[in-house]
Every structure is written in C-alpha cells, then in structure tokens.
Amino acid sequence: MRRSETTSTGDRAGFLLVAIAGVYVAQSLVTGVAAQALPALLRSQGASLQQLGWLSLLMLPWALKFAWAPWIERWRLPAGSAARSRQMVLGGQLMLAALFALMAAGGGRQVGLVMVALSLAALLAASIDVACDGFAIEQSQPSLRGWVNVAQVGGSYAGLLLGGGLFLLVAQRWGMAQGCFLLASLIALLGLPWWFLRPGSVARSLTRRPASLSQAWRRPTVRRGLVLTILLAIGPRLVMGLTGAFLLDHGMPLEQLAWLQGAGGVLAGLTGALLGGLLVRRWQARVALVTALTLQALALLCLAGAVPLLMQAVAVWVFSMALSATFVANYTLLMRCADGPQPGVDFTLFQCADACMAVVLGIVGGWLAHRLGYSAVLGLAALALAMAGVAVYYRGTGPDLFSEKPSDADA
Template sequence: MRPTSQPTSASPDAPALRGGTILLLAALYCAQGLPSGLIAHALPVMLRQHGVDLAVIGALKLIALPWMLKVLWAPWIDRLSSRRLGHHRGWILPMQAAVLAGLAAVAMLPPDALFGPWLPVFLGLLLLLNLAAATQDVAADGLAVRLLPARWRGLGNSLQVGGYKAGMIVGGSLLLLVVEPLGWRTSIGLLAGLVALMAVPVLLFPEQRRLPRLAPLDEPAGPALLWRHYRGFLARPGVGAWLLVVLLYKLGDAVGSPMIKPMLVDQGWTSAALGRLTLVSSAAGIGGAVLGGLVYARLGAVRSLAAFGLLQAAGIAAMAWLAGGAPVQAVYAVALFEQVADAMSTVALFAVMMDRCRAGHEGGDYTFQACLQVLAAGAAGAFSGVAASALGYGGHFVLAGLLGVPAIVLAAHGGWRGMETAPAVSAPAR
C-alpha cells in the first residue's frame, strides 16, 4: 500500500443516487452483519447448550474490542491505498477474504471440539475475524462518505442500518434455526458463502473511475499521523457542540434497551416467544431505517435529528406502560414502535456524522465519532441493571426517555453546524 491522494469534490446536492451505489452499500453492511449475528446472537445460545460457563459467555464482549479500538488505526486506512485495487477496495477485499478464511476455519472444526478443548482457539479466531471486520468497516464508511451526495446520506445510512440488521438476522436468528437440521459445517459454510456473495458488488465497483486520485496529500503516513489526524478534527469550529450531541443522542436508548427482555422474562415470556418478538421487531427496524432515510432527505439534518430523537425518547419511555404487564398485542405494538424509532434516529445520527467528516479523512473522522458514541452507550448501558433495580422497570424506562431530552435540545439548537462537511465524490458515468 502507498499514500493515497486527495479526493475530488463534487456538488453535495447531487440529485440522484445510483442503483449501483445502493447495491454496493447494502452488500457491504450486510456482509458485516452476517458474522456479527453469529457472534452476538447465535454463539451465546450454542455455547450454553454445550455447557460452557456463563463467565466465558459473558467474556464474548471482549471479542468486540477491535470495534472500539479501530479508531487507533483508522487514520492509516485513510492514508494508504492499493495501486491495483484502489483505495477503499484495497482494504475491503483483503479484509473480507480474511473474514471468509476465519469462517472456513470455524466450519472445518466440529462444534464439540470448538466448544470444548479448542474453545480458546475458537475465541482467538473470532477475535481475528472481528479485527478484519472492524478494519473493513473503516474503509467501508470512508467509501460511503465519498460516494453519497449530502442529500442522500440519510438514505445511504438506511442501507447501512438495514443491511447490517438483515445480516444480523441471517447470521443470528436464522442460523439457529438451520444449524440443527443442516449441521454445523453446512450452516457455517452457507454463512461464508453469503459473505462471499456480498463481495461481488465490491469486486465489480470501478473505484479508479468513480473515485479518481489527484495530487497526494501533504500529510505523511508516519508515526505521528494519529495525533495530527485527530488534532485536525478537534480543532474545527462547532466540534465540541457536535461531539456532545454524539455522546448524548443514544444515551436514553443505551440505558433503556438492555432491560426490555429481562422485563419480559420476569413477566413470563418464553425464549421462543422472545425470539419471535425479536425477529419481527428487527424486520420493523429495517423498515424504519428506510423510512428514516427518505424523511431525512426532506427534513434535512437539524429537523431530522430533533424529530427522530423525540420519537426515540418516546419509544423507550413507552416501555414503562408495559412494566405492570400487558397483552401480547400491546407489547408487539410498543416494541415495533421502539425499533422503528431507534432505526430512524440511528440513520439521522450516522448521516450527520458523515457530514462532519473532512475530505480526505473520511474513514478516520467517521470512526472517531462512531467509537465515541459506542463507548458512551456502553458505559451508560453498564448501569442499566442498577437503575432498573432501584427504580423498578416503570421508573427505569421513564428515566431512559428523559435522558434523551438534552440531546434533542442540542440537536435542534444546531450550534454544531459550523463544522465543514465532506463533499461526495463521484465521477460522471462512462
């Protein structure tokens, strides 16, 4: 790899979103969701079925460390590129190949060995798989920022959120349904096959034509790049106000959502019933992501952030209505509303995060914001059980809804709009 060059600029208000771009972004983020669904949803169930200790299952969270630490190497992904494959493809294709290799290795070993004497090796493979997926994500986010016209970044993030959720459903819920009748090796092999299929649009993407290189950037890719990169991001006007929005925007959801399933379990919901609810609400979330992108294109950044944030706060607060017990239909209605509102707010936040990226620093700038949001949400979510125990489920969800109000006020105020935005880059079709 070699230092990449300054991207070209185009009008951020380009009127159309290419069909090829839609397919490319949907495939990229679905490919990330497939192994994530395996690790987050399917593995905990299968590990417990094989008698693995709960402490080990809880430690699966540590496998996600690359997703939180990717901010440390993201600037180099912006600076280095492949002469033959192009900047973003030069990172995405090798990382997808590494994910495929990891899944192939997992498929070759029997589950009795993986969940038994080979468990440390298995967890090590999953850690490497997450490292590859997190690195690919930086390049994919940078590619999305450069490709998407500013007006359509909401819809672009609908593809990101919806594609990822679809991958999570297939790699998690559906994998659990097929692993017994098809067997471990076939099921994981099919998962790997889907990841390979998602790489086809990346292989066909003419990056050198769509995103041509110009003069090299002055910023060298040396050891001090990390400091220079983020110092430049933090020095811009309005960045403090914006990062406060990033920190607070999903705080209420982070506090409230971990307690939804425990509340329903305490009300007598079975695992099968919760599985059906999760599947239906996840599908509703995909629809909410698409709706959020379309509405974002009409409302713009400030009004979308405020309006969708209000829906998100209302959705999590509405869970308090279920705390004393409610009919199944009421639970589904509230859960679906909460998932749609959550997806819409996520789309708005991610779209504005794209707008806050500097040209030539898209992957690193977006990753910095995303990691900040994930860390804030993780820290808040860690205290959700304490709050629910102290306040009861009803009081807990009311508190979670109120925690979303400061971010709504800050988003509506718009003091963060002084940060320059990254233009989309797209060469004319040939």
C-alpha cells in the same frame, strides 16, 4: 453517444452501490451474531446475565478502529502505486467467510473456539470498514453520496438483523455449525461483486493530506457531536443486549424470539427508517429525534411494567422501530457536525464513540440486570432517554445545529 455514456455511468454506479452494500451487510452479520444471537443461545444454555454482558467486548474493534485507520489507509493507497482497495476488501471478505467456516468445522460446540474466531472476525470486519469507507468516498460522485449512505445504513441494519435473527433460527433448529456455515456462504456471496468491480481512477491529491485526529478535536462542532453521540447512546445501549434474554426469561420460546428478531426486526427497522426520514423531512431533525426518543422511552417503560408476554414483544418491536428512526434523525445532525475539511475522520470519531459506549454500557447493563433485575435497568434506560430528549429539545449542541438550513437539504 451521450445516452450510451450515461447508461454506462449509471450501470457502474449501480454496481458500485451493490458492492458497497454487500460489504456493510457482511460486517453487520458479525455484529448481529455477537450482540444478539450468541447472547440468546448462551442464555438458553444457562449462562448468567453477568456473563452475557462481557460479550459486549466483541464490539471493541469498532470502538478502537481509529487507532489503526491511518495504517490501513497507507497500505490501501501506497505512494506511487495503484490503489489496493479492491484487493483489500475482497481479501478481507474471503478471510471473514473462512473464519465462520472454521467455526462450522468445529461444530459450534467449543465456546472458546467460537469466541476466538468471533473476536478475529470483529477485528477483521472493523478493518474492512475503514477501507470500504475510504473507497466509497473516493469512487462516488457528490450526486451519488446520498445513495451510498443509504447502502451503508440499510446494509448495516439488514446484516445486523440477519445475523441476530436468521442465524439464531438456523442454529436453534439445525445446530450452530449449520448456522456458521450459512453465514460463511452469505459473506462469500456478498463479496463476489468485488471480484468483477473495476474502480475508476482517483486523483492522488486526495490522499496527500493524512487524517488528523487533533484537527478534528479542535473543531467545536465535532466536540458537540461527540456529546450528542454519548448522550443518545446511554439509554438504548444499556438494554439492547438484554431484550432477547428478557423475553426468554419471561417465557418466550427461542424459535419465536428468532422470528421476532429476524422477520419482525426487519419490519421494525424498515418502518423506523421510513418514519425517521418522513419526520426529518416534515419537521426539523430536532423534533424528529425527540419524537423517536420519546417512543423508545415509552416502550421501555412498558417492558418494565407487569404486562403480558404479547405486550412485551410488541414493546420490543416498537423500541426497535423507534431506535431505527433515531439513527436516521441523529445521523442527519451528526453529518452537519462532520461537514468540514475532513468529514470522514470526524464521522469515524462519532462511530467509535458510539461503539465505546456500547461496550461499556453493555457490561454495565448486564451487571445491573444481574444485581437489580430487569425492571430497574429498563427504568434507568427510559429515564436516560427522557433526559436526552429534554436536552436535545431545549438546548442545541452547536450553533444552529438543529435548525433547518437550505444547505441541509443538499446534505
């Protein structure tokens, strides 16, 4: 009987992870299209670098989602009624698929329709993220939280690469309408597990304490975590939206770029995540983070120099790999910063701060590249990464934040 109950619990946990991972993949598909595929497609059609920089505004919903998160939480968990998490996430997924189907029906040639639909998709995906995060925390036991985090990070990275690579490949070969139809089908398929998901009961006492941004701001570790987030975002966020256009302008065909950002990006992301995990396990998170930042800076310096196209492609791959390793090490530190009475609220602040930096620095990077050229922007980004590495290595952002404690292994 106990073995049957254990098997049933394990099956439910596995199905929960599949459902949660599908949501994060779908959300990041939108980000991949907006941040990688669409800039490359528009650049191939003659758009200027300054115009490409404005596409970073599509990241605004992820930067501002904290503003409407309390409203979503109240709607998801109404007082005296059953939770609406499943209906809210499933409905949101279907609406997200419908938006991409609308873009496909429009042929993908009307830029105005694509921008409006992508803006709505970004707003919807960011809202689904709030509901899914709360649901995942409620439904997962402490022993399952690590796997939930793997599903979130891995799913998000996979979606980003699929949206930036697979969509770009399909759109280049068969047209943007076919690419939008493919994404609509994928998003609907990824939301299918939520139709069969049967959430467990949750003690409503978990919802009686509303989220408090003021309480988060009063905690010194949260403020230090925000400083760390901003410091580490300056370098990569300045150039992330320019790497595709950079390679295109230096002679790489669009189809090869799609493979580099797609299959090559998946390999870089998985390799970097594994490398980051091994470094954090082998050394302190601070040393792992400094190592990853150093690799990023070296890759950007290689891009800024006069090197052949093949070396430029390798440098972009190494940059992507090092960026993935940076995420692993950085999240380890930020989880310690958010380890308090309201970790979900605290970690959301870090996410929103990073998204704000992505919007601002994406515009600044496009403007600087238009005015000063690629080499100047790449050099500035490498300098910012080097300064961040020095700051992290020689100065902690909080009491014992970079030290390895016994409790950190549990986190």
